Amino acid sequence: MRVLVATAVLVERDAVAAAFAPSPAREYAIPGATLSRVTPAEGGPVVLDLLAAGVGPAAAAAATAAALTAAALDEQPSGPYDLVVSAGIGGGFQPEAPVGSLVLADEITAADLGAETADGFVPVTELGFGAVTHRPPESLVRAVAAVTGARTGAVLTVNTVTGSADRAAELRRRHPGALAEAMEGFGVAEAAAAHGVPVLELRAVSNPVGPRDRAAWRIGDALAALTGAFGKLAPALESWNPHDRTQ
Template sequence: MARACPGDSGIEVIAVGVGPALAAAGTASALTAAALRGEPYRLVVSAGIGGGFQPGAPLGSLVVADGIVAADLGAETEDGFVPVTELGFGTVRHQPPADLVRRVAEAAGARTGAVLTVSTVTGTAARAAALRERHPTALAEAMEGFGVAEAAAAQGVPVLEIRAISNPVGPRDRAAWRIPDALAALTEGFGKLTAVLEGWNRHDS
């Protein structure tokens, strides 16, 4: 889900779908349409639920990304995974505005750390450990943030990612998921940070 602040009209909610490709396409379409109307967005927020790396991001907690990272964009080699940047092209990380991250985290009572974007949800302890080894500051994984960030960056719009933790990153256990609790935490968190986002929209962007 992408949240954006066009002009001075407040906060708009747009569902962009599952996965980085669909999220990027939906976000790009919304940004382009708004720009053509003469009402460009000033901020894009990718918000939703995700997996949390334990014990840093317990179930029901909120995470605000200080880095939005494409965790599986690259190549597998005999020596392990190589990110696309080391192959000589592309990017694998977007940096949200540090001051906005701090203010949002304080307002919502959230933790800050990297949020990893993956195309395949982690389902084993081995993959969870490998991701943490490559990204030691990671607190969460989800499937849309990097796609949203790529679309926003292409049009020069700042981006933020917020995740409510519904399940641990690791062995897949649907019985352990707490999706209603995560959605409730996300709703409560946005209730606390609306003024921060609107203030950014009016003044800081």
């Protein structure tokens, strides 16, 4: 099974890679980026390519699409990807997703893709365009949540990180099932959907969603939680059938 893991920045990518130490990573270039290949176990059936895709949904979509296209055209035996995972740290809605916890998306939603009207925000789908939500495979979400202890709920993709209590409350009003927000998941999911590849989003909570209080951030703890989660992921991936899209 070949998995593409897209993070925003190198420190997140390195936190994922740390789950597989001392296994050396093999690096190779694709257009505009570098992939680091790791395996959960020597000779194991799961291979992960790690990609620091950039910050925000546009950069994440572009880099993920480049990696997926390169894999689809690759003549090596590893072939195309079976799964794409958007991973990293993010903000958690309190009290459901406390700092240091893990959130696994059962839906990946673009929270601010649409239009402001006199009656409030209207998602782009109500304007007759595109999509605002991607849903990961239910069976895989259940399996990964079971092995990692992650909470499951909506992860919102935003272009502007929330910085006020009013904005946090508005997001929760529009998306009552939301547990976390980040900036890349929807872009990664759009690229995966264009290639017909299923997607997951896994976030370690580094800060509360709301007023920006840097003293309350726990980035190191969140990165450690991300490493721990990926260290437990292999059994769930090995037991999942990526060709059964009904699950």
